[in-house]
Amino acid sequence: MADEPGAGESDPAVSFRSVSVDRGGRTVLHDIDLSLPAGQVIGIIGPSGSGKSTMMRAIVGVQANVSGRIEVLSQPAGAASRRGAVGYVTQDPSVYVDLSVGENLSYFGRLLRVGHDEVERTLGAVRLAEYRHRRVADLSGGQRARVSLAIALLNQPPVLVLDEPTVGLDPVLRNELWSQFAALATAGSTLLVSSHVMDEANRCDWLILLRDGHVLADCSPTDLLTRTGASTVEDAFLSLVSERGST
Amino acid sequence: MWRTATATATRVLRQLQHDRRTVAMLLGVPSLLLILVHYAFDARPGVFQRTGLPLIGVFPLVSMFLVASIAMLRERRSGTLERLMALPVTKLGLLLGYAIGFAVVACVQATVTLTVGVRVLGLDVAGPMWLAVAVAIANAMLGMSMGLALSAFANTEFQAIQFMPAFVLPQFLLCGLIVDRSEMARPLEIISNVLPLTYAYDALRAVADEPDASSAVLLDLGISVAMTVLALGCGAATLRRRTP
Numbered sequence: 168m169a170d171e172p173g174a175g176e177s178d179p180a181v182s183f184r185s186v187s188v189d190r191g192g193r194t195v196l197h198d199i200d201l202s203l204p205a206g207q208v209i210g211i212i213g214p215s216g217s218g219k220s221t222m223m224r225a226i227v228g229v230q231a232n233v234s235g236r237i238e239v240l241s242q243p244a245g246a247a248s249r250r251g252a253v254g255y256v257t258q259d260p261s262v263y264v265d266l267s268v269g270e271n272l273s274y275f276g277r278l279l280r281v282g283h284d285e286v287e288r289t290l291g292a293v294r295l296a297e298y299r300h301r302r303v304a305d306l307s308g309g310q311r312a313r314v315s316l317a318i319a320l321l322n323q324p325p326v327l328v329l330d331e332p333t334v335g336l337d338p339v340l341r342n343e344l345w346s347q348f349a350a351l352a353t354a355g356s357t358l359l360v361s362s363h364v365m366d367e368a369n370r371c372d373w374l375i376l377l378r379d380g381h382v383l384a385d386c387s388p389t390d391l392l393t394r395t396g397a398s399t400v401e402d403a404f405l406s407l408v409s410e411r412g413s414t
Numbered sequence: 415m416w417r418t419a420t421a422t423a424t425r426v427l428r429q430l431q432h433d434r435r436t437v438a439m440l441l442g443v444p445s446l447l448l449i450l451v452h453y454a455f456d457a458r459p460g461v462f463q464r465t466g467l468p469l470i471g472v473f474p475l476v477s478m479f480l481v482a483s484i485a486m487l488r489e490r491r492s493g494t495l496e497r498l499m500a501l502p503v504t505k506l507g508l509l510l511g512y513a514i515g516f517a518v519v520a521c522v523q524a525t526v527t528l529t530v531g532v533r534v535l536g537l538d539v540a541g542p543m544w545l546a547v548a549v550a551i552a553n554a555m556l557g558m559s560m561g562l563a564l565s566a567f568a569n570t571e572f573q574a575i576q577f578m579p580a581f582v583l584p585q586f587l588l589c590g591l592i593v594d595r596s597e598m599a600r601p602l603e604i605i606s607n608v609l610p611l612t613y614a615y616d617a618l619r620a621v622a623d624e625p626d627a628s629s630a631v632l633l634d635l636g637i638s639v640a641m642t643v644l645a646l647g648c649g650a651a652t653l654r655r656r657t658p
Contacts, residue, residue: 190658191658227500228500228655228656229496229499229500229655229656229657230656230657231654231656231657231658232658233656245500245655245656247502250500250501250502250503251501251502253500255497255500257493257496257497259492259493260493261492261493261494261496261497262492262494263425263429263492263494264492265429265432265433266425266428266429266432267432270425270428274421274422274424274425274428275501277417277420277421278417278418278421278498278501278502278503279501279502280417302432318497
């Protein structure tokens with residue numbers, strides 16, 4: 168997946184051109200233009216219902232009724248040639264709860280043409296090696312979320328789309344995951360991580376603030392604070408909302 | 415495609431392996447029902463001889479219809495299908511994987527039931543046993559493909575279960591097992607001509623009565639397989655990479 172002719176340093180990992188999404192007769196994303204840098208942890212931050220999940224589904228290419236153009240690694244989102252290059256973790260852990268942790272990883276490993284060594288490496292990376300033989304149904308919510316994450320990490324995809332991966336996790340583990348995200352970005356991956364926790368924005372290299380399907384901000388966290396004169400991302404969010412004159 | 419198919423078949427069988435009770439029921443219930451039919455018609459042994467093999471062949475259709483529709487519904491609702499659709503996985507490979515996994519189960523199920531029927535209950539089968547098992551597997555595939563296709567129209571497990579009486583029971587009534595098709599009201603006879611189970615039943619009757627794999631059996635089997643392929647095609651059409 169490193170064989171990217173024309174996907175040099177300067178090319179955005181993900182770009183949106185006039186993208187709108189309709190769901191059930193309602194417009195969930197409104198005419199969005201974005202250009203997201205590669206090799207960074209990009210936070211998609213916004214309250215629940217702001218369109219984070221829809222945006223992520225559109226990037227992965229599983230969202231229907233998308234107008235405009237989304238490109239991932241210089242190919243249309245969801246292109247057959249890009250399947251496998253975009254790791255995707257849905258909000259609810261999408262794993263087979265009636266299988267063991269190891270069986271889940273082996274199955275997806277075979278689909279992704281990943282060897283046994285990679286399965287072992289990934290199990291270690293999410294600290295689940297000792298749970299290998301446990302059925303997912305018998306694990307806690309946080310552990311299930313990590314199984315789901317592990318599957319996305321199996322083939323070390325250049326783009327990772329993680330929908331609220333830290334929800335409900337204990338702070339120690341959450342901290343650990345954010346460090347892991349940073350490490351993955353340093354290694355060259357582009358991570359899109361959604362969260363409704365404004366504090367988590369501080370762990371990102373780049374931010375997209377979403378509200379009601381509109382992009383409030385698309386910049387680095389420092390730029391955001393400088394521009395709004397706020398001291399926290401939450402304050403910045405509030406000041407941007409009042410700036411737009413909406414309630 | 416083959417990688418997806420074999421990986422998925424293994425995964426489906428692993429899931430069943432963890433669910434011992436389901437496996438026990440899949441393998442045991444058909445035999446119990448067969449014993450029930452045998453002794454319920456104690457005074458009229460001809461009924462058991464006439465319906466025994468068709469019943470053995472139809473059980474896999476019913477069980478695989480239910481297992482497949484619930485399995486695919488769970489796949490849709492748990493988000494694993496969405497995950498698979500975002501991977502380099504072909505729909506055909508996925509469906510083929512399901513087919514292979516369930517064919518293995520159907521093969522064991524039919525063999526167990528057939529053994530109980532022939533060895534314990536004294537069922538006479540004129541045709542070769544392997545052909546009876548082959549028709550049973552074909553029926554399982556038919557049930558599976560109908561279940562997979564219909565599961566797309568079920569939002570809940572309750573709805574999926576109701577598809578059994580809605581789609582399988584009428585075929586069961588009209589296939590000729592309960593009453594000869596020629597004795598039915600003409601419109602029902604015509605309808606039965608296009609129902610897949612009719613051909614599965616005809617094939618089983620032929621295997622029960624004729625010592626050789628006659629061209630009639632092979633023709634019925636061929637029609638049954640063609641309808642399975644059609645249902646699988648419908649199933650593949652319901653697997654959407656992009657969902658609203």
